[in-house]
Amino acid sequence: MKSAPLVVVIQFPGSNCEYETSRAVQNSGMDSCIYRWNQWQELKDSLPDAYVLPGGFSFQDRVRAGAVAAKEKIMDLVFSEAAGGKPVLGICNGAQILVESGMVPGWERGRIESALAANHISGRSGYLSRWIFLHVAAKARKICPWLGRTGTGILPLPIAHAEGRFVFSEENRYRASNSAALKYCDEKGTETSDYPANPNGSFLNLAGIMNDRGNVLAMMPHPERAYWLWQLPPYLPGEWGDRRDQSLHSGSYASTKGPGSLFFTSLADYFRGER
């Protein structure tokens, strides 16, 4: 019998964030186990309560980021579990896998209705690693198990990707706003499509999208890399930067949770029935 909800983290060849993601889950009061992509039977037998696809470079981003992993057999299981309502989170490369699997936005079952295209920033191309700010859409806070605790504030999180620009077909552009979960903004909370607030040219400043039911969330920023306040850089403006400075002076720097923890504690709350 399980003492706590089990959140499994799926490691594909080339994933590289599975251990810190698993620790973030455990530090939030849940159990976590890492399964490799070819351990689908063992994973199924463990009766997970939720799934996380971590960041990294599954299959070395060959062909297109997330495209090959999306065709793996283990994704059949994740797909059917998500259809049954279990929470699924894809972080960065995990988000690319969810998009290529058609699990988000998920308007038509299994249909690929969006893309995470190469960053489009004037004057530069390729990989971008920096801290960004985002806010959580009100609807998403209500229906997404990963976002219940995130509140109305501005959250600083790191991004690190070359292909993170959410794109939709022309006919689905209106519909896309209903799938918005996380949106890039500046440190004051103002949305703008300009760099660096929107770091990759993403449509509608989208940093994360969800399915209609809200149980599947694909996000490009890395919450597990901002789980503790000590992970925040010293130059960060805003509320979380102030919190970081205060904890540094009060001696609680190493043990105080940061903005990324809210995504995982939201899920713990969800399983406790506190939302």
Next chain:
Amino acid sequence: MGNISIVVSLKAPDPAAMTAMSTFRRIYPETCPDSLERYDYWCFLNPCLGRETVSGIVSRYHDIVNPNKQIWSFIDEFSKLVDRSDDRMVWIDVLVTDRIDSVSENWTAILRRNNCEVEGVLCSVLWRFGFTSGISFDNARNRVLDLTVSTYRDHGLLANPISQKIDLPAPLRI
């Protein structure tokens, strides 16, 4: 004179092509191609452009062709890259291009800034599907479209049509 295209290949076997091929074998065992090749495809736009200009660009900018690990040829001299002296396969080519592409835009800016007589650059990926004889050209072409265009989780692999264009140019003469 006119737009000039080049293809760039790794000297070693292309790992992306190998991964794509093994994925095809797994998910489409009945219809997967017998051979799959991948090339970088660069099109330099300028109606007055000469081959010497393109050769100069390629030899100057090692981000386009890294001579340590890559080889290249003009598109109409493609046979220099491959040895198909006894080839009876049906080959279908697919060009996959990002609809919005920072790489192309930035290379256009770089080359214009350096007075390279180039009006624009388009970067694509060229996939070449090979089928053993016994399949008609039209059938092979339809099969390639099915394999390439990713519309559902269990349908297609090489291009996401939401963000990428898919073209089937006339087959390269080899």
